[in-house]
Amino acid sequence: MRQIVLDTETTGLEWRKGNRVVEIGCVEMVERRPTGRTFHRYLNPQREFEIGAQEVTGLTLEFLADKPLFADVIEEFIEFVDGAELVIHNAAFDMGFLEAEFARCDGAGRLADRVRVLDSLEMARQRYPGQRNSLDALCRRLGVDNAHRQLHGALLDAQLLAEVYLALTAGQGEIGFGQVDEAEAASAAIALAGLRLGPRPRVVVLADELAAHAARLDAIGRRAGGRTVWETMPASSAGVETTA
Template sequence: MRQVVLDTETTGLDPMEGHRVIEIGCVELINRRLTGNRFHVYLNPERDIDPGAVEVHGLSAEFLADKPRFADVAEDLLAYIKGSELIIHNAPFDIGFLNHELRLLPSRFASVADYCTVLDTLALARKKHPGQRNNLDALCKRYSVDNRHRELHGALLDAEILAEVYLAMTGGQTLLVLEPESTNQSANKSQQKPRSTILVNRPELKIIHCSETELQAHTSRINAIDKASNGKCLWKSQR
């Protein structure tokens, strides 16, 4: 099973207002194991970046001025994600931006959904933890994923963190993987640090059998509940 954990950074919040993708970060999982195979690019959006967005990711127009355009990397990106399951936190946001970028290309490309399936971890987290905060920072705290080095948002860094959160949220994984440093260097120091993913094998659960005395006490209690409820004790009917 091949999965790709993906994140993007953008110039603003709405592609319909002309905002563009400025960073794409992906990490690969094969059979729930990080392989070290990454896709990471910075992009020249050919427009200004909202000040509020710069505060989030720290990427400036000056830094991005000599980077490739989305059109230059579109085929490589689609080849990388083709046939995989994309894992994205708040997938409608990232997929909306990527589909908008594809529509802007002179040669017609299909939408992202025509190349792969998509799993939204925000929707998954809301289902598992209704009524709670389910942003990436909250999930890191809930699943004991270390994100202290995350001073700013970054697509590759957030994809790496999300991979750990996803594995923990869906049952963990048992392989120690040291990922090599990305060939694409970032202006943001926090994204230049090689990271390790460490999840420890969980010990086998110990089975504790009840004693004959405990079994008799349990049976007696169930019979009493059944009598008090006129034979409607669900526990007894399902035994």
């Protein structure tokens, strides 16, 4: 199965009010594994941002002024997504904006006629009813590192959503593919993380901090009548560097 995890950024919340797409980010997966192929474009919306929308994305009209129009990239976008299943968080929002952009392009037809759509927000609501199921909330709940997400960005959010989707569906059977292997899902998530720009930060622990940590673990272990789970883990697995 070929899937495209997709996210957009826009000038506002309502496409019916004439708001436009300013950024598209896509990550390709085949059989639940990232292929390394991505699609990422900034777009000139030819209109102002609504109040608040610019602060969410960090984009400006000055930055977007020399970027292509949606009509300039639609053929490239169609080629990338055609025939795939789109994985989108709150699909009605992104699909509404994309269909509005398609409608502005003569002869483009409808995006929905070219793809299937899976809404990861609906999946999350079914699994975690009554809880917050925003992308940030799911990252925290499922252990996906989003510490570097200071602003909304379409490609970064698509990469994070791909990891969230793999975590949400790990261990579930899928038609035609049998049981999903959790180890495979984990390795795919690691590969997705490697697509992000820049190295991940490492934590440097001072000697006195390490000693205080060890004393705390010893106290917990004595109260529990045995060793803590942290004491059974090799130091290298924590991704922590120590220094005197």
